[in-house]
Amino acid sequence: MKTVNERRSRNWFARDGKDGFIYRAWLKKQGIPASELEGKPIIGICNTWSELTPCNSHFRELAEAVKRGILEAGGYPLEFPVMSLGETLMKPTAMLYRNLVSMDVEESIRANPLDGVVLLCGCDKTTPALVMGACSVDIPTIVVSGGAMLTGRHMGTSIGTSDIWRFSENVRAGKMSNEELAMAEAGMCRSDGHCAVMGTASTMACMVEALGLSLPQNAAIPAPDAARKVLAQLSGREIVKMVEEDRRLSHILTREAFENAIRVNAAIGGSTNFVIHLLAIAGRIGVQLELQDMDTFSNGIPLLANLQPSGSFFMEDLYYAGGLPAVINALLPHLHKGCLTANGQTIGQNYSNAVSYNKEVITDLESPFNKLSGIVVLHGNICENGAVIKPSAASSHLMQHTGKAIVFEDIDDYKKRIDHPDLDVDENSVLVLKNVGPKGYPGMPEVGNLGLPAKLLAKGITDMVRISDGRMSGTGFGTVVLHVSPEAAAGGTLAILKDGDTITLDVHARKLFAHLTDEEIAQRKSNWQPSYPLSTRGYVQLYQQHVEQAHLGADMDFLKGGSGSEVTRDSH
Structure with a gap:
């Protein structure tokens, strides 16, 4: 004390x-009496x-x-x-x-x-x-x-931010009109x-x-x-x-x-x-x-x-x-x-005395809403320093999955190709997005829960395995692997993945890996050159030079630890 x-x-x-x-x-010029500054x-x-x-x-x-x-x-x-x-x-x-x-x-x-x-x-x-x-x-x-x-309220139902992703996919699939989307927008907030x-x-x-x-x-x-x-x-x-x-x-x-x-x-x-x-x-x-x-x-x-x-x-x-x-x-x-x-x-x-008044909303340990919860940390040759997935938001049939990679070099490449009718993709494919990590974007945006290809949405497909070095909005959902570290821009294995590479996700075993030999990975990395945009000035340059990888919290390396409450200098 x-x-x-x-x-x-x-x-x-x-x-x-x-x-x-x-x-x-x-301070007194703001109308503050001296007594307010004396010992309070x-x-x-x-x-x-x-x-x-x-x-x-x-x-x-x-x-x-x-x-x-x-x-x-x-x-x-x-x-x-x-x-x-x-x-x-x-x-x-x-x-x-x-x-x-x-x-x-x-x-x-x-x-x-x-x-x-x-x-x-x-x-x-x-x-x-x-x-x-x-x-x-x-x-x-x-x-x-x-x-x-x-x-939120829309056409007699409750809605929230998570529904934005559903509405978006429904519009792309032709199941929802732009007029109805505008109605939902009016009732959201x-x-x-x-x-x-x-x-x-x-x-x-x-x-x-x-x-x-x-x-x-x-x-x-x-x-x-x-x-x-x-x-x-x-x-x-x-x-x-x-x-x-x-x-x-x-x-x-x-x-x-x-x-x-x-x-x-x-x-x-x-x-x-x-x-x-x-x-x-x-x-x-x-x-x-x-x-x-x-x-x-x-x-x-x-x-x-x-x-x-x-x-x-x-x-x-x-x-x-x-x-x-x-x-x-x-x-x-x-x-x-x-x-x-x-x-x-x-x-x-x-x-100790708090209680649930509605067991449908807040359950208990004996009868939980879902036995799957928390954050699973994955390891493997794609994510040497780890990646994360949220099992409660994922699809059970995709928790153990092997498929061929469809690789997008950056978010612009994704936007350009995802709905192209010639995209060689099916529901078993694994969507991979590179260069959306801390350095590569820069800033690690919430683009990891990639929208599915329009031609698969039209078939009724609602989820696929998706992998990126970016983040996902907390309002999002799906079988989405995030925070891959090291990120592509830092030369992680994610950077050298190609279309057609076979990828396995096994959430129960905490594994995420590409079916590539160590020799193949090393050979590809030897030919890799960074391609992400580098800022030449201001805070963004400072950020790219000093931001740490996702598995460390993406803080700046020079900000770790505290420096206390003492002022640096007393000017008066």
Whole structure:
């Protein structure tokens, strides 16, 4: 526990003479009385509000609720912006900028007179980016997620983001008109909030709650529900207590907390993007976590939440069925119950009394929704450092499959050829997409769940084995192998695959390999030349030069570990 005089903000506001004059006077110009700066915890509210990030468009109002809680608890709130990542609008991909935002957050926290910070995040990359940046500073921190939007409606049925992929394939197959697609578009996004399914945004909200970085129920309260504002206000109160008790990220984010999060992610059918973000967060806080841990600690955990894209229901349904607390309660026999959380209680204390109010939405260990869950990590000559697949979103008949490769050199090659009537493809083929990894795209976009060839859609085929070094939207589904490492642009075996190569996927055996000898692979690699676009300036050049491979979390090599809360220099 730190005394008042040991708080970071006192190094600014408790000074005499010129230095203190400057720090205090310029804040007073905003109408802040001197008494607010004299001994009160100064709490930063890190806000990713932006009209270019529709998922986070309600964050101004949410920030006001947080401020009320901070003031009630005797702290003083100061809101500040960081770059906001909108998954739906940003090109080439929001993932390219995750590490940049983490740097923005880290330096904004370190450089300013903050004793604690509240992270307001919602859309996919905002959550890991903000948590990564805060981890590198390691001051008291709590997360408030924005919440999911209300369930969409179309022609009497419930719809969510996962249905976009179904609608798209139906239009390409001639089963759905463009007029009906426009009707569905009008009914998809009915309120503030992020995607209504267990996509990446919801997975990230569940991740922070499972890690202990938020108050209970943070993950699933819908954005427009009044309970979301209540939770924000309570979080404002809690961060002041966290500062007073010096309860920091490094106290919460232990190895055991990461193991808990992996198991919870399995039980909810969370996005494969969870893997790459959790690895990056672990790297920032200094916890040793490896890709294989994603398989090891999710193995044997069944799917308890019946949510799209692995199931039928939506985040709104999850909340009213008991929310993430009900899922965690069911999992307690498999969790480290003594892990500390943001409110000073343990996981066991927070969730021991939670119940499921709807067994169709939240099941239990004795009668799970699906025995297949979690993330399977694959190895083989295609993916020397690993690749991932989400079994609960895959087709059972393709879990063990051998087929001839149809290889696309990049996303443009795919778009050019996929619907060509002369494409030599059938339902047993394996679609392979190269050069969509961290360096090769750049930024590792969500294009891994490739749309199927139009002529196969017309035959009624709905799934094929697909392999890439890219990612898949958390709202997507199918027998899709992702995050192949090393990526094609780094000279991995993926780079030298050709049309007609025989590929075997065996999910049960954790294998993915091409039927090529070591000698053939070596000979092809000796003739390989990188062909991905290299940036010549700015952040993108820095990213391509320093981004690590997917199995390490795709963070920048120079950002691993923390550098603490001390400012680099004191200029006054």
